[in-house]
Amino acid sequence: GHDAPAGARSDSGKGGIRGGAPAETFRQRTGMLIFCIAGIQISYLCWGVMQERIMTRTYEGLREGGGTEPERFRSSKFLVFANRLAALLVAHLASRREPEPAAPAPPFRYSYCATSNVLSSVCQYEALKYVSFPTQVLAKSCKMVPTMVMGYVVSRRGYPLLDWLVAFAVTAGVVTFKLH
Secondary structure (H helix, E strand, C coil), X not given: CCCCCCCCCCCCCCCCCCCCCCHHHHHHHXXXXXXXXXXXXXXXXXXHXXXXXXXXXXXXXXXXXXXXXXXXXXXXXXXXXXXXXXXXXXXXXXXXXXXXXXXXXXXXXXXXXXXXXHHHHHHHHHHCCCCCHHXXXXXXXXXXXXXXXXXXXXXXXCCCHHHHXXXXXXXXXXXXXXXX
């Protein structure tokens, strides 16, 4: 009896590279990764199209004063609330499938991120009243420079020269693209 090293193929040829796992596992994991990537991209695309349609189209309906003149959807806060309510439902369903963490973080640890996320979403919906969704997405690409500046000012975090050059190049590229 000689033991094969961990990860080596067994004599039957059914072993894989990692810890004797079947080779099919790698293909399944790769397929699942591709499926998830496609699902995320398709979801974001649909989300962007729906966001822009909701905020830029006019809707027929009764106005408060009794008129029937078409108007745009005005309540970006309601859209953010509906979005977060749906996310809460999905998170609740997902958390029921997973075991409780050994040491859950207290809710206040998430409050800063949650607050800034909600406020940025409200601003994002409000911005769609004035610019298109692709313009908004491109504008988000320009946030690297302000983020790096705040990282330096607030946290005294240094960045290599290459990072600054890349951030300015991306910002310049976006500005050039939008101006032409």
